[in-house]
Each structure stands twice: as structure tokens, then as C-alpha cells.
Amino acid sequence: xxxxxxxxxxxxxxxxxxxxxxxxxxxxxxxxxxxxxxGCGKSTLLAAIAGLLExxxxxxxxxxxxxxxxxxxxxxxxxxxxxxxxYPRMSVRRNLSFGLQVAGMKRDEIDRxxxxxxxxxxxxxxxxxxxxxxxxxxxxxxxxGRALVRDASVFLFxxxxxxxxxxxxxxxxxxxxxxxxxxxxxxIFVTHDQIEALTLAxxxxxxxxxxxxxxxxxxxxxLKPANRFVATFVGSxxxxxxxxxxxxxxxxxxxxWQLPLADYAFAAPPVRGATVDLGIRPEHVVxxxxxxxxxPARVELVEPMGSDLLAWTxxxxxxxxxxxxxxxxxxxxxxxxxxxxxxxxxxFDAQGQRL
Amino acid sequence: xxAMAQPNGRRPKRLSAGRxxxxxxxxxxxxxxxxxxxxxxVTSLKPMSEIRTGNILALPAxxxxxxxxxxxxxxxxxxxxxxxxxxxxxxxxxxxxxxxxSIMVGAVTGYALSFWRPRGAQLLFATLMVMAxxxxxxxxxxxxRMFSQAGIxxxxxxxxxxxxxxxxxxxxxxxxxxxxxxPIELFKAARVDGAGFxxxxxxxxLPMAVPIIVVAIILQVTxxxxxxxxxxxxxxxxxxxxxVQLNNIVNTTQGERTYNVDMAATLLTALVPLAVYxxxxxxxxxxxxxxxxxx
Ligand SMILES: Nc1ncnc2c1ncn2[C@@H]1O[C@H](COP(=O)(O)OP(=O)(O)O)[C@@H](O)[C@H]1O
Ligand SMILES: [Mg+2]
Numbered sequence: 001x002x003x004x005x006x007x008x009x010x011x012x013x014x015x016x017x018x019x020x021x022x023x024x025x026x027x028x029x030x031x032x033x034x035x036x037x038x039g040c041g042k043s044t045l046l047a048a049i050a051g052l053l054e055x056x057x058x059x060x061x062x063x064x065x066x067x068x069x070x071x072x073x074x075x076x077x078x079x080x081x082x083x084x085x086x087y088p089r090m091s092v093r094r095n096l097s098f099g100l101q102v103a104g105m106k107r108d109e110i111d112r113x114x115x116x117x118x119x120x121x122x123x124x125x126x127x128x129x130x131x132x133x134x135x136x137x138x139x140x141x142x143x144x145g146r147a148l149v150r151d152a153s154v155f156l157f158x159x160x161x162x163x164x165x166x167x168x169x170x171x172x173x174x175x176x177x178x179x180x181x182x183x184x185x186x187x188i189f190v191t192h193d194q195i196e197a198l199t200l201a202x203x204x205x206x207x208x209x210x211x212x213x214x215x216x217x218x219x220x221x222x223l224k225p226a227n228r229f230v231a232t233f234v235g236s237x238x239x240x241x242x243x244x245x246x247x248x249x250x251x252x253x254x255x256x257w258q259l260p261l262a263d264y265a266f267a268a269p270p271v272r273g274a275t276v277d278l279g280i281r282p283e284h285v286v287x288x289x290x291x292x293x294x295x296p297a298r299v300e301l302v303e304p305m306g307s308d309l310l311a312w313t314x315x316x317x318x319x320x321x322x323x324x325x326x327x328x329x330x331x332x333x334x335x336x337x338x339x340x341x342x343x344x345x346x347x348f349d350a351q352g353q354r355l
Numbered sequence: 356x357x358a359m360a361q362p363n364g365r366r367p368k369r370l371s372a373g374r375x376x377x378x379x380x381x382x383x384x385x386x387x388x389x390x391x392x393x394x395x396x397v398t399s400l401k402p403m404s405e406i407r408t409g410n411i412l413a414l415p416a417x418x419x420x421x422x423x424x425x426x427x428x429x430x431x432x433x434x435x436x437x438x439x440x441x442x443x444x445x446x447x448x449x450x451x452x453x454x455x456x457s458i459m460v461g462a463v464t465g466y467a468l469s470f471w472r473p474r475g476a477q478l479l480f481a482t483l484m485v486m487a488x489x490x491x492x493x494x495x496x497x498x499x500r501m502f503s504q505a506g507i508x509x510x511x512x513x514x515x516x517x518x519x520x521x522x523x524x525x526x527x528x529x530x531x532x533x534x535x536x537x538p539i540e541l542f543k544a545a546r547v548d549g550a551g552f553x554x555x556x557x558x559x560x561l562p563m564a565v566p567i568i569v570v571a572i573i574l575q576v577t578x579x580x581x582x583x584x585x586x587x588x589x590x591x592x593x594x595x596x597x598x599v600q601l602n603n604i605v606n607t608t609q610g611e612r613t614y615n616v617d618m619a620a621t622l623l624t625a626l627v628p629l630a631v632y633x634x635x636x637x638x639x640x641x642x643x644x645x646x647x648x649x650x
Contacts, residue, residue, distance in 0.1 A: 047543070050543075050547060051546075052543050052546055052547070071546075071549075072546050072547045072549075073546075073547065073548070073549030077547070078547065079543070079544070079547045081540040081543065081544060082540070083538050083540045083541075085538060085540035085541045085543065085544035086544075087541070087544075087545070087559050088563060089559075089562035089563060098545075098548050098550075098558075099547070099548030099549055099550075102548055102549040102550050102554065103549055146544075146548075158540075
């Protein structure tokens, strides 16, 4: 229930700079996801917010307080780790109560909180077991419980679901979302899994190369990626890209075909003759059999995916993948008439920035 | 009567030439190491008359503990004739605090070096490693000077400090390697829970280090018990350990050499390390394995 704000934060390990002048404002009760490839500094940033790491530059404010130099325990945060990090020689109950005992809390208050957390997470029967006697999913529940009892106003999650199998991952994901709803706490969640990011986040911060590449709602990130990296990293199956240039009349010209861009919402007016990349997501391509403007695409491969079909096609040289309803009758060798709705297009300049 | 299934044909060969060679080698090695122990044991149970005339390998005609008794309580170590029990008690008084101090200091240093990495940690670690490889005789004279300046030369405290110092490299390395293998997130979780340096060490890290503590105890008990030179130089006349007293008994020059008493005294001196090995063999192996795959 606290705001978190990072002001000009820089972190370096020796001469190796991990985060470069990072500004980030996280609203009260917001669910913010830090998304990025492994090694981009997500854990480092989270550790800095937790106070487990000293920052070299800048300030960290939590709940309107400058906590840059405060100990982790004084920041009003709780944290859940990828490897669960349960204390192996302590029972589940002791794992949950350890932090409260350290804080010198009264016994009955500790018991009350432990019972409450255990009920919320359905780990009541596990309280007297040791971590080694739990499954991966149960361990992560206990780890979340250890964060819950702290009554923190900010929860930090460092890839908490990465070590779980797909089914448990989905289950705990919804559970975390439900907890967020009922606790109303601010949550910062680190992941390299775009599905997790899209399903959980109020806002996503996509990170790479020491900085935040884009900060926005899942919708914005998905539909209006700020650069080619974000466009590629988010979305599965991936966005298709076609290289070309802006023609005389403001059209997109690829080798052998072109596309009018009159209805594209340019962020800046396009430069005639500039080389650009056009990106479109598979599900945004429209099959238009009767439209005279449709471009003919040759189907090279069809992948049935259960709920739908993925067709890998080519228009001239350009490779375009399209998502079709599962019952579509299409085989390799067919020709499909395709339309690209202008408001679904993404144009990137030679530097990869969105146009 | 029901017909039993009978084995048919020639009995399969179990023992190949290679096997026989292997067993022969093992038996010879075992004899090589056990013969001295056997000789010491039988000799210690014989009276001097039998030793003078008999075969060294022969069993005692009338086994007697007289030599053991004398070694324990009346053999002469230099001028006093109170047996080796004085040394035994001294050794215990040196051993217990030295083992405890060296393990505690080593565990704390290893923990600090693995999780906290204070400023200068690299330098301290490098120094410890160098110390581990320099023959410790090099340090003796400077330490003697320092100790007499500090007023703890020739005292129990002095010898305990010396054992703690010389145990530091091995103990630190042992514990550091154990702690380094633990997931760092465990430590971070404890920090978030508000635990500090000592609480994390005592309540979380030490309980996970039990197998390593056992290994450390074994190493230090045998090492410190078997020490001779440090005890001789630093412990002082009153506190000479058992090994030094044993040497005095065995090397007394007057009179006839009492082999049976010497042997008994030697066996008595070896008793503690032997007991440690026998009692802890399983733990020792388990501790090493646990250190490799983490507890
Ligand atoms: N203690 C450290 N010392 C030196 N480099 C580190 C340390 N921790 C992380 N790094 C480096 O910082 C970068 C970011 O690491 P991290 O924040 O763990 O990435 P992520 O969580 O996004 O996968 C990586 O290149 C990593 O190698
Ligand atoms: Mg990480």
C-alpha cells in the first residue's frame, strides 16, 4: 500500500555497470512486473529496492520515505525468492515466524498471523513439516507465506515461479494475482516469462542493456512496442518483420509489393526513402478472400496448435506468420489473400525505434 | 522325497588370478600397518624377562597389565615419576579449549568471508592461504617473542592461542567452502527477516553446518592431540602435553630400557585419536559427502 520511487538509481559491480540512471515511479497498490532477458539486472534492481545491495547513485523512496540507507527490515518490504530460500533446519511454522520473532513480536500475535497466512495459502497441514518434506509448489507457498506474515506494504518477487512446472506455475500465478487483489499491497514482480508479465501486471517495465526499454500497461507493451527489442521479446509466436523503405507516396515498400500507410499513427512524420522494418503479430493479419487489395501469400508450413493454427507464409521474400482459426482448411502450397490493418502495424526505424 | 535341483557341471570359477593378486596385496598392506600395532600390544602385556628372551612376535605367556599400570601412574618423566597420566590431563586441558576456540573462530571467519565479504576480505583470505602453506616452524620464534611480551608465554592460554592461530587457515577454508556452496538467497531471506550477522550465523548457518563441524572436530582433535613441538615450546613446564611426556618416558637414559612400559605409554597416548577415528569414521565420510552436495 506504499508508493515506490527510484530516482536516478545507478548500480555497478566494480567497473561493470548493471543499471544506468534509472527512474521509476510505482503507484500505491500497483502490480508492476520487471520483464527482461536473464542477466539484464532485474534481480539486482529488486535487491536494491529491498536494501540487500547498496546503490552507487540516486535515491530509493518507499511510502514517501527516503529509505536509501535503511536496512531491509526497516523498509516495510517482504520478498519471495526463486529458490524459495526456506530455512532448511526449521519447520514450516518456524520459517513463517522467524522474522516476527526477530522483531520481538508477542507470541499470540505471531500465532495469529501464522495461522492467518497458513489459511490463506492452504498450508495449514504443513506447519510442522521441514522444507525437505515439501513439494516445489508447497515450498513456494511457504515462501509466500513468510512474506505474508510480515504485513508488508510492498512485496518483492524474484522469479518465484521459474522453478515450478507449467501447471503449478499457472496455479500459483492466479493465486498471487488473487492475493494482490485481497491485500491491496504494492507488488513488484521479476520475471523473464512474458506470459507471466502480461497476465499479472498493471504495468510492465521491459528491461535490457542497463535500462528500462518501455514502461506501460500490458496492452501498450503488446500493441505498441516502443522498439524492436520489446516487439520481439513480448508475444508468442513472435511478431513477423519485413524490411523495406518509405516510398515516394508515403507507402511502405518491400521488394515486389507495397502497403499504404495513410492510416498508420506515426509518432513522428516519416522521412521519404528511409529504411524501415514493418512488424505485425500473427493474430493481427486478416484473411480477406474477396478484397481486391489483399496480398497473395504462399503457405510454406502449417502448425496446428490445438486452439488455433499457425501458418508460415511468404509474400515475395518476406516471411509472415499468421494465426488462423483451428478449423481453417489450409495446407502447404496454398495461396492465402492477406490484409494488414494499419492500426495493427508496427514500424521501426533503422535504429529499431518505433515510428 | 522331492528331487532338489542339483547344480550341474563344474563349479564356476570365482577367483581369477587378478582377484587373488588383489587380495594378496590387500592382506599384505593390512599386515604392514597392523604388525607394529600387534607388536606393541603384545609387548606391552609381557614382563621384561619374557621380552629379553622371547620372540618379538610371540603372544605373551601370562598377559599382565602391570606395564600399563606403571606407564599410567608411576613411570618417570624426567625427575618426576607420576606416570603419563599427568600428560594425559594436560593434553585434555589443552585439547578442549583449543578445539573449541579454533573451530569457533574458523567457522565465524569462514562465514564472514563467504556471505558478508567485508572490505579486505580478499587480502585476509590470501593471507590465510599463504599461512597454510608456510611451514609453521617459521612462525615459532616470532610468536615466542610476542607471547613473552604479552605475558602469556609458557601458559595454557598461550598454547590455546597458538593452536587457534595455526588451525585458522584449515578451519576457515573448511567452513568457507561449505557456506559458499549454500544458496545466497537463504542469506538474503534472513536479512529481509531482520536477522543480523550473529543471528544468521547461529540460528541458520550453524545448524546447516553440523556435518562440517564434525569433520572439523575430528581434524582438530587428532591434530592438536598429536602435536609435540608447539606443546613443548608454548605450553610451559606445568602443562606439557602427553606427547612430550611420552618422549620423556621413552628417552630416559638411566637403567634398563623398559620396552613394555614404553609400549603401553605409547598406546595410551594413541588412544584418543584411535577412539576418534573408530567412533567417527562414518560421520567423517558422511561429513565429506555432505560438504560436497550441501546439507
Ligand atoms: N555480485 C555480483 N558481482 C558481479 N556481477 C554481478 C553480481 N550480481 C550480478 N552480477 C551481474 O549483473 C548482471 C545482472 O544480474 P541480475 O540482476 O542477476 O540479472 P537478472 O536477474 O536480470 O537475470 C549480470 O550480468 C550479472 O552477471
Ligand atoms: Mg535474476
